[in-house]
Amino acid sequence: MLLQSPWTPRLADIDASAAERLVLALADDIIEGRLQGGDRLPAHRDLAWQLEVGLGTVTKAYAALERRGLVRSVKGRGMFVAIRQAHEERVIDLSANVPPAMLSARLLARTLAGVARKIDADHLNLYSPPSGHLEHRRLLARWLETLGVTVEPSNLALTSNARQAISLAFDLACGPHGVILTERVTYPGAIALARRKGYRMQGIALDAQGMLPEALAEALDGVASGENRAVYLTPTLHNPTTATMGLARRQAIVEVCRKAGAWIIEDGVYALGPPTTPALVELAPERVLHVNGLSKSIGPGLRIGMLALPAEMTAEAQDILRDVPMAPSPLSCAVVEEWLASGVIASIPQDLRHEARRRSSLAVSLLGTDELVAHPDAYHLWLPMPREAADRLAAAAASVGIRVTPPESVMVDPGDPASGIRLCLGGPSFEDVTEGLTLLARMMKGSRPHDAAG
Template sequence: MLLQSPWTPRLAEIDASAAERLVLALADDIIEGRLQGGDRLPAHRDLAWQLEVGLGTVTKAYAALERRGLVRSVKGRGMFVAIREAHEDRLIDLSANVPPAMLSARLLARTLAGVARKIDADHLNLYSPPAGHLEHRRLLARWLETLGVRVDPANLALTSNARQAISLAFDLACGPHGVILTERVTYPGAISLARRKGYRMQGIAIDAQGMVPEALAETLEDVAASSRAVYLTPTLHNPTTATMGMARRQAIVEVCRKAGAWIIEDGVYALGPPTAPALAALAPERVFHVNGLSKSIGPGLRIGLLALPGQMVEAAQDLLQDIPMAPSPLSCAVVEEWLSSGVIASVPQDLRHEARRRSSLAVSLLGGVQFVAHPDAYHLWVPMPRDAADQLAAAAASVGIRVTPPESVMVDAGDPASGIRLCLGGPSLEDVTQGLTLLGKLMKGTQSTAT
């Protein structure tokens, strides 16, 4: 006699196909621990009847979940949950900007088995070329193309993570003791990297679409042309979530062309085909495009990419001879396996669904609080005066909630305007709910005091 399934059938409340809604509903309940490892799922026909969907819809959804390693099929018995998730964190950490967990141990085991059959032993027996193996660059150039960035593999440098790609771009675009112009609040890693390497950062005014072209043009007039670069994130900016429209992107490119300034474009947060072209597509001769897989697949997949303007390839090769940065061949082999199996295509879609769910949750829990969010981002931004932001960070810590320190995103430490970045991707949904509920009460008090 077959065990009855403990799962109450449902479809996720999102605007998507029935199969996608079923995948998300089941994935939510598995990842959040409402279904345990070994739990039986409803039979295909029973589930189709209960949800009033086609049998093919259930078959497609179960196949997608099995590819992700969340469920497993046992011949003659049915479909079962393949993982067990437990969340016992005492501290609710809303400071680390990582994507929600979408990969399982079962998927990894299946992936490594496939890699073992295919990997070229020479990739481990010999040193990698300075910019990475050509076949790996070809592979990742194909992935970049899905994001709207076309690059000749010969013009692509591979690194062990995106921050190394930013570091390489800084060195190539600025030279020693250069000036980096960036949004007045920006990615904390870029700020700390610039400071350690001796670059001076100068903040540029921002609005709802990110960097303001007129402010950039004015600042470029006052900075020496030989040692400057513009670093910016046009899609889902960190920390404000601002995304540039087509007109804004063209304006930024034209300002930099006129001033002869290099652009370093951080594209790590794009989860799929862009709604507006990447800056690298508008000005490939002027843009260093930085990307990586840790934000779009998982933090443990450490591969960075730097798409280079053609005239900078030789200089990049020279720098990489001195400080090799190529990623692990095993990481590249995992990407190759996931590209062929469809995992690389499906995970960003799942991340978008999860990001939208968590963004909607924030809207419902932070009513009355002024904040900026984007449905595709797994972080949000609460703008406020610097003093109020420091007070909120301290108050949050006192109730067991860690938030991004306000000073870490500020280019100018004396800037009176700042804010709090809240990262919603890493914690469990239960912790996000609890954290935002507590923070909502704290922020209402802080913002009312600040006004």
């Protein structure tokens, strides 16, 4: 005689498919200890009948749970809660800021077949020019036009990824020594690059629209005479806060930098599709070095970086790139060419925006809106809080198998008492994101009285 299941069937109360809701409900009860190792789960048909869902829905949900190691199937007996617990066996990674997976194996196979018929063998047999092959620069200048950025191919330098483009921009704007002014919290990769290269980095206050022009002007006035100055900022979907500048703010930042004679390094990697406000490089092409890339807007494996330069900087950029070549893979460029011709590259950002809004909406529903800073087009979000509270939450999350961005990694000033937690929603599956956010919401709810008292 089969044992009765102790589980009361339910579906999680989220906006998702029935299978995803069932997975979350069961995973939640297992992780929280409401189901113990060895407990029997309802039979497939019984559960489908009780929840009024299809048999395939139950089969799909059980399979997902089994892949995670939460349940195990015993032939002839049924499905059981696994002995091991989820947080001891797996990690939900909410620290890596990558877009959701949009590229299928079928699309890739079709793309590579097309590339094989058209790729120029000389691109693989010969070294590329320092700034990249001219046809590849023309190709990527066309792609930048879809984002509202107009650049002559001759003023475009190609690199293997956007971080290399930032590195090149730092060298061009600051020379061997200089100061980089940026948002008080900013992209961890830029902070790491500046420290490694020996550049002094100064944090500037920001609000819901990003960097404050008045604070920037004051900081620029305080820089020592003769010291090279560059302003690095992300005006669209800022990392980590998702702040996006309106037109008036962008114009004010440009005017401050013009008056001070400072270069602007604009990070545009998070923009998806045509902008509602112009990029900084469109407002001040003579002063802005515009960084872009494909890993955030198409897929992490497509490693191509771009740096649109003022004409006066192109010769120096070529000299640097001749000493330290950074050109992207010709195969990656051929893939982009194929996707531009077929229209695929136009549809992927649309799909990413749809999935970003789905995940952002989920985060708002689970975490609430009091502390959360989110944008519907961003696949990361920001929880501002005191540094000590951020460290405690990051450690508590790690203890249950949830990895978040370390608070110190986004802080320009390590001694700043204000920080926060960046949560990246793009990398894990929707089910894992739901599970991770649900656990984080419970931790935050349980910590508030303690924080208020302490």
